[in-house]
Amino acid sequence: MSSRRKTLAVLAVAGLALAGCSSSGGTSNSTSGSGSGGASGETITVGSIHPLTGALAGAGQLMQDATEMAAADINAAGGIKGLSGAQLKIASGDSQGKAETGQSEAQRLTQSGAVALVGTYQSDVTKNVASVAERSQVPLVIDVAVDDSILAQGYKYSFRIQPNATGMGTSGADDLAGIGEQGGSPIKTVSYIHIQGAFGDSVFTAFKKEAEAKGITIAKEVAYDSGSLNDAATQVAQAAAPKPDAIVVTGYYPDSLLIAKSIAALKPDVKAVYGIANGGFDDDSFPGAAGAAGNGLLSANYHYDATSARVKDIRTRFEAKYGKPMETAAMLSYQAVEVVAAGLDKSGSKDPKKLRDAISALELSDPLLAFDGPIKFDETGQNTNATVIVMQIQGGKVEQVYPQKFKTVDLKFPAKPGAS
Numbered sequence: 198m199s200s201r202r203k204t205l206a207v208l209a210v211a212g213l214a215l216a217g218c219s220s221s222g223g224t225s226n227s228t229s230g231s232g233s234g235g236a237s238g239e240t241i242t243v244g245s246i247h248p249l250t251g252a253l254a255g256a257g258q259l260m261q262d263a264t265e266m267a268a269a270d271i272n273a274a275g276g277i278k279g280l281s282g283a284q285l286k287i288a289s290g291d292s293q294g295k296a297e298t299g300q301s302e303a304q305r306l307t308q309s310g311a312v313a314l315v316g317t318y319q320s321d322v323t324k325n326v327a328s329v330a331e332r333s334q335v336p337l338v339i340d341v342a343v344d345d346s347i348l349a350q351g352y353k354y355s356f357r358i359q360p361n362a363t364g365m366g367t368s369g370a371d372d373l374a375g376i377g378e379q380g381g382s383p384i385k386t387v388s389y390i391h392i393q394g395a396f397g398d399s400v401f402t403a404f405k406k407e408a409e410a411k412g413i414t415i416a417k418e419v420a421y422d423s424g425s426l427n428d429a430a431t432q433v434a435q436a437a438a439p440k441p442d443a444i445v446v447t448g449y450y451p452d453s454l455l456i457a458k459s460i461a462a463l464k465p466d467v468k469a470v471y472g473i474a475n476g477g478f479d480d481d482s483f484p485g486a487a488g489a490a491g492n493g494l495l496s497a498n499y500h501y502d503a504t505s506a507r508v509k510d511i512r513t514r515f516e517a518k519y520g521k522p523m524e525t526a527a528m529l530s531y532q533a534v535e536v537v538a539a540g541l542d543k544s545g546s547k548d549p550k551k552l553r554d555a556i557s558a559l560e561l562s563d564p565l566l567a568f569d570g571p572i573k574f575d576e577t578g579q580n581t582n583a584t585v586i587v588m589q590i591q592g593g594k595v596e597q598v599y600p601q602k603f604k605t606v607d608l609k610f611p612a613k614p615g616a617s
Contacts (some may be wrong), residue, residue, distance in 0.1 A: 239283040241547050243268070243537055244306030245530070246299055246316035246326055249291035252423075252451060256476070256526055257318055260340065261289055262519050263527035264315060266511075267534035279542040285534070292322045300325035307333040312547045313540075315533040318526060320344035320395040327355045335549045336556055338536045340529035343474055344395040348577045354553050356574050358529055358536065358566075359499045360583040362396075362474070366403025368585045369473035369497035373443065374411045376495070376587065376599060380610035382468055384443050388417040388436035390429075390456060391447040400447045400474045416441045426452050429459040437465035446472050453477030454486055460614050461490035468611035472496035479588040479595050481522040491590045493612035495598075498585055501528040502567040503597050503605050511565070525566065532565045536572065567603045 290302030323342035391397035544555035570582035
């Protein structure tokens with residue numbers, strides 16, 4: 198067996214036989230058609246919805262590539278065992294970063310026969326897609342979308358792998374307080390810059406509640422419209438005016454890059470610049486794009502587990518195939534396809550209702566992200582073991598620094614923005 202085949206065999210075990218999964222049906226006697234088991238040689242379609250055009254197309258295309266790579270890996274390793282080796286096919290949908298377009302794409306894909314959906318990167322888009330999934334009774338596995346309200350609707354067909362806004366904001370505040378205490382320089386005040394809308398508002402609200410409970414004062418909240426942000430100097434000046442101990446930033450990659458460069462230019466006297474659920478600060482391309490402005494930036498976020506051999510193998514093959522690093526969002530998309538595949542394997546059926554029931558009962562060990570336990574969904578569809586860790590840009594790289602069990606290098610704190 199070649200090294201390539203060995204890798205795929207490992208993925209088959211890790212991705213489909215995932216902890217406790219077993220085929221409950223789906224045998225060679227299965228017949229094709231909705232509501233029945235699969236048959237050898239059959240193809241099962243999974244819809245993938247991401248922003249493939251527009252301002253977030255860079256991240257969206259990587260996520261789309263990751264879904265296709267996951268399906269290819271699973272197929273090469275024998276397909277869905279519980280469905281006689283049925284093969285997965287990814288059907289792509291382009292949300293264009295717009296909620297209404299994402300909704301129409303979800304309708305198109307479900308009406309075309311997709312047994313499940315994965316996506317979508319933006320909370321506003323995911324809200325609409327989740328409503329389509331519920332009405333269509335087709336499972337949606339959310340790779341990236343933080344807003345709590347998505348799963349607060351009582352939906353039965355939506356599942357989220359990453360932490361929700363409350364979890365990220367709360368853990369982000371806990372970790373910032375812990376880092377300050379550990380470094381002997383407690384954080385007492387922060388200014389918070391965040392994108393307007395469900396994503397930024399929800400993370401800020403959760404952070405504020407937990408931070409104030411720990412004695413940290415919000416000196417200034419600065420919300421911005423991402424669509425009109427061409428220069429962040431005004432927002433950074435507003436945040437720096439109260440002279441906080443730290444500036445916290447929640448936003449997507451393009452605006453986070455503008456903010457980092459404006460902070461480096463203004464040079465506020467803060468102990469740290471700290472991202473929470475930030476789409477830029479822990480992206481592997483960010484240090485190169487930001488240059489010196491990225492040095493020392495901290496980021497509390499979900500992140501691929503840099504200590505995992507399985508993650509390293511997937512990332513290495515992804516970069517070789519697509520010519521770009523596999524960021525955490527893409528890793529979540531890969532994982533989302535694995536969740537669907539494990540559900541198909543467990544249910545032994547491509548009936549979306551049976552697939553939904555199987556996904557709700559999964560317990561997937563060896564997650565690709567640095568989580569505190571297996572992927573396991575509660576009654577709302579939230580992964581109960583999803584958590585954030587803290588990264589820091591050091592030496593032109595994104596390193597894991599906190600907590601201890603996930604660190605790849607030692608934390609540097611206080612961390613003046615732009616310092617080498």
